Amino acid sequence: MVKQERAVRTREALIRSAAEVFHQEGFTAASLTVISSRAGVSNGALHFHFASKAVLADAVEDAAAGVLQTIMDRRSSAASCILQHIVDATHELACGLRNDAVLRAGFELSGEAGRVPRTDLRLRWKSWVTDMVERAGHSGELRETVALEGVASAVVAATVGFEVLGNRDAAWLSRRTVSQFWLLLLPALTSVSFAGDLEAGGSSPR
Amino acid sequence: MVKQERAVRTREALIRSAAEVFHQEGFTAASLTVISSRAGVSNGALHFHFASKAVLADAVEDAAAGVLQTIMDRRSSAASCILQHIVDATHELACGLRNDAVLRAGFELSGEAGRVPRTDLRLRWKSWVTDMVERAGHSGELRETVALEGVASAVVAATVGFEVLGNRDAAWLSRRTVSQFWLLLLPALTSVSFAGDLEAGGSSPR
Numbered sequence: 001m002v003k004q005e006r007a008v009r010t011r012e013a014l015i016r017s018a019a020e021v022f023h024q025e026g027f028t029a030a031s032l033t034v035i036s037s038r039a040g041v042s043n044g045a046l047h048f049h050f051a052s053k054a055v056l057a058d059a060v061e062d063a064a065a066g067v068l069q070t071i072m073d074r075r076s077s078a079a080s081c082i083l084q085h086i087v088d089a090t091h092e093l094a095c096g097l098r099n100d101a102v103l104r105a106g107f108e109l110s111g112e113a114g115r116v117p118r119t120d121l122r123l124r125w126k127s128w129v130t131d132m133v134e135r136a137g138h139s140g141e142l143r144e145t146v147a148l149e150g151v152a153s154a155v156v157a158a159t160v161g162f163e164v165l166g167n168r169d170a171a172w173l174s175r176r177t178v179s180q181f182w183l184l185l186l187p188a189l190t191s192v193s194f195a196g197d198l199e200a201g202g203s204s205p206r
Numbered sequence: 207m208v209k210q211e212r213a214v215r216t217r218e219a220l221i222r223s224a225a226e227v228f229h230q231e232g233f234t235a236a237s238l239t240v241i242s243s244r245a246g247v248s249n250g251a252l253h254f255h256f257a258s259k260a261v262l263a264d265a266v267e268d269a270a271a272g273v274l275q276t277i278m279d280r281r282s283s284a285a286s287c288i289l290q291h292i293v294d295a296t297h298e299l300a301c302g303l304r305n306d307a308v309l310r311a312g313f314e315l316s317g318e319a320g321r322v323p324r325t326d327l328r329l330r331w332k333s334w335v336t337d338m339v340e341r342a343g344h345s346g347e348l349r350e351t352v353a354l355e356g357v358a359s360a361v362v363a364a365t366v367g368f369e370v371l372g373n374r375d376a377a378w379l380s381r382r383t384v385s386q387f388w389l390l391l392l393p394a395l396t397s398v399s400f401a402g403d404l405e406a407g408g409s410s411p412r
Binding site: 022023024025026028029108111112113114120122126146147149150151153154156157158159160161162164165167168172177180181183184185187188189 | 228229230231232234235314317318319320326328332352353355356357359360362363364365366367368370371373374378383386387389390391393394395
């Protein structure tokens with residue numbers, strides 16, 4: 001039991017270490033020796049858990065997909081409607097990308113040239129946003145004149161832009177930047193009276 | 207003279223070939239042998255022009271920066287105002303990223319982990335958009351209530367998102383996707399009467 005626990009912890013430490021090294025060096029340049037030594041384990045221990053760098057990258061992606069799923073599933077009790085849930089999720093995502101090396105590396109791995117992603121996190125995020133925008137549209141939360149496809153692609157493109165630009169400058173992932181985006185977009189999406197009830201900065205303090 | 211012309215052509219062929227290989231394999235994994243053979247020249251010829259892969263990447267970035275500058279400088283006579291010039295430039299950029307391997311690779315190199323960009327194209331684009339949005343604001347083209355900083359960051363984030371997502375799916379760089387973004391945003395930026403004169407699809411056919 002204790003041995004199992006230690007194995008789980010070693011595996012997690014390796015995933016975190018790999019995420020940090022992938023982010024700094026890129027997947028192709030990342031060295032397994034650097035990853036294992038940063039995790040405080042031997043090269044042998046790394047190979048016991050992960051047969052190759054590709055398998056390790058898949059594990060980082062899986063762990064990041066779990067974090068993303070939690071963000072998408074969590075609906076604040078303060079979120080008055082579906083649109084607010086979408087706004088809240090973009091804030092949670094930006095916050096996660098700022099603070100969680102695994103989530104950040106998972107998104108970066110989605111765009112890595114020459115590697116086929118196992119779980120393309122950007123695509124998964126796109127599917128969720130598209131689904132939620134459609135639901136908001138069918139619930140009458142959006143103006144009838146807006147194209148649902150256009151709303152989904154604007155939200156996905158802007159958040160992926162924040163993610164990518166945030167790799168070099170964390171200000172792109174700040175609450176301020178994400179709020180400004182919604183302050184601009186919300187009045188275009190909903191009627192004026194409805195927009196007044198929405199919180200561009202997210203419905204719960206973070 | 208003929209010899210000089212040939213040298214210029216070889217250099218250009220190498221830059222184009224490098225751009226294609228960087229896009230497919232990523233900068234780190236890209237092989238100089240593959241790049242030279244795709245350009246139809248010897249490894250020796252490549253090294254005569256470029257001392258290292260890093261120098262070659264700088265040359266790709268420089269060439270891409272030239273293409274981006276042309277896009278930013280070109281103002282259609284049909285563009286009635288600064289905001290239309292910005293809309294047109296986003297369409298030109300998307301079109302360029304779809305069709306020009308050098309421009310695409312230049313943008314990708316800006317985000318390459320473990321490499322300091324010589325000319326960060328995303329930052330250059332951001333500077334231009336920020337400057338133009340400020341000018342549009344000072345010319346009274348925008349609603350007084352919109353935050354100029356928010357407009358610039360929404361446009362930059364969305365276009366960088368289109369660029370990154372377009373690497374795996376060209377539909378993100380289609381005229382339709384870019385037009386939908388503007389159809390959504392323009393009414394939020396300008397008064398209703400003014401927005402009617404703007405072409406979300408760009409002011410000139412392409």
